[in-house]
Amino acid sequence: MSFNTFGKQFRFTTWGESHGPALGCIVDGCPPNIKLKEQDIQVELDKRKPGQSKFTTQRKEDDKVQILSGVFEGKTTGTPISLIIYNQDMRSKDYGNIKDKFRPGHADFTYFKKYGIRDYRGGGRSSARETAARVAAGAIAKKVLENKLGKKFKVVGAVTQLGILGCDTAKWNDQVIKKNPFFCPDKSILKLWKKYLLDVRKSGSSCGAVIEVRARGIPIGLGAPIYSKLDMDIASAMMSINAVKGVNIGSGMNSAQLSGEQNSDEISQKGKKLKFNSNNAGGILGGISSGQEIVVSFAVKPTSSILTTRKTIDKFGKNTTISVKGRHDPCVGIRAVPVGEAMMNCVLLDHYLMNKAQCS
Ligand SMILES: Cc1cc2nc3c(=O)[nH]c(=O)nc-3n(C[C@H](O)[C@H](O)[C@H](O)COP(=O)(O)O)c2cc1C
Numbered sequence: 407m408s409f410n411t412f413g414k415q416f417r418f419t420t421w422g423e424s425h426g427p428a429l430g431c432i433v434d435g436c437p438p439n440i441k442l443k444e445q446d447i448q449v450e451l452d453k454r455k456p457g458q459s460k461f462t463t464q465r466k467e468d469d470k471v472q473i474l475s476g477v478f479e480g481k482t483t484g485t486p487i488s489l490i491i492y493n494q495d496m497r498s499k500d501y502g503n504i505k506d507k508f509r510p511g512h513a514d515f516t517y518f519k520k521y522g523i524r525d526y527r528g529g530g531r532s533s534a535r536e537t538a539a540r541v542a543a544g545a546i547a548k549k550v551l552e553n554k555l556g557k558k559f560k561v562v563g564a565v566t567q568l569g570i571l572g573c574d575t576a577k578w579n580d581q582v583i584k585k586n587p588f589f590c591p592d593k594s595i596l597k598l599w600k601k602y603l604l605d606v607r608k609s610g611s612s613c614g615a616v617i618e619v620r621a622r623g624i625p626i627g628l629g630a631p632i633y634s635k636l637d638m639d640i641a642s643a644m645m646s647i648n649a650v651k652g653v654n655i656g657s658g659m660n661s662a663q664l665s666g667e668q669n670s671d672e673i674s675q676k677g678k679k680l681k682f683n684s685n686n687a688g689g690i691l692g693g694i695s696s697g698q699e700i701v702v703s704f705a706v707k708p709t710s711s712i713l714t715t716r717k718t719i720d721k722f723g724k725n726t727t728i729s730v731k732g733r734h735d736p737c738v739g740i741r742a743v744p745v746g747e748a749m750m751n752c753v754l755l756d757h758y759l760m761n762k763a764q765c766s
Contacts, residue, residue: 412643416436423528441549458587462740573595603737627761628754630764653702709734
């Protein structure tokens with residue numbers, strides 16, 4: 407049994423390891439005649455790539471993508487699109503002294519116990535290097551959705567909580583997100599976040615984050631009852647991202663505290679215009695998109711690889727300690743933003759194509 411493929415109608419299969427020569431993916435089920443060039447994918451990869459600011463890991467990866475198949479004269483041909491990204495800045499020797507030890511919070515222990523072998527260099531396949539391939543696949547999904555849904559379509563993600571410091575999502579501004587190293591949507595909190603994260607980094611520790619991804623311009627009708635509900639597939643997609651430990655759709659966990667009057671979004675009609683008075687449902691009713699903004703948020707745990715010495719065991723079952731060298735993000739949640747956007751694009755395109763097949 408192996409599970410490296412995502413999606414039903416729009417599918418991608420990722421391959422590669424953190425310290426292997428390259429990683430990539432094969433995208434299958436992409437509609438033909440969609441304009442696509444390497445640069446369309448590169449802009450998304452550049453948002454995720456490491457070494458972008460002092461708030462992310464200093465591992466230097468260009469993450470330069472190459473299209474190997476499925477595109478002819480600048481357009482998709484409907485055949486498998488194969489993408490490759492070469493790894494460059496691997497420092498596998500950083501991992502030599504911990505090769506027999508299981509890093510707390512990582513997949514080392516479970517991979518070894520399950521498979522009896524593991525690539526200890528940077529976590530191998532369990533490393534979030536893999537998310538570069540998803541971001542590449544997501545860039546293709548985005549191009550197709552832009553083509554099919556037009557200008558109103560937009561998927562945008564942001565960090566809405568950094569460690570213990572939340573931001574005011576009522577102040578959400580897409581332009582602000584683009585212009586700061588945290589993908590923060592609220593300008594007023596930036597100074598505080600900067601100081602907080604520098605302190606976290608200086609202390610050799612790490613912090614978690616909450617990411618919110620919003621999708622606009624989504625038509626009514628995407629999603630299928632009962633075992634392919636749109637919210638179910640979005641939650642599953644977000645949960646598949648490394649270090650994600652919780653997912654909310656719309657008001658999510660908070661909806662348990664609300665009364666029926668507060669929670670269910672009232673509907674009204676003014677002329678031809680339909681209006682929901684609130685969006686606790688996160689744009690999905692009965693597993694089907696309602697035409698409202700689709701809203702998902704997810705919690706990313708604090709980076710496990712920290713400078714502090716931790717207790718663990720080795721593969722021979724002996725108690726030991728570990729302190730991780732290597733280069734790591736003080737908050738991996740920041741770089742999870744483009745990954746969340748990519749997964750949202752892939753789920754939406756998958757459902758768009760399934761809806762076309764059944765209902766158009
Ligand atoms: C974009 C991204 C970058 C990551 N980089 C690191 C890192 O530098 N150090 C680290 O300890 N964990 C990092 N992680 C998290 C680990 O990959 C993840 O915690 C680990 O594979 C165990 O999987 P799990 O947390 O999903 O159980 C990153 C996650 C993401 C989404």
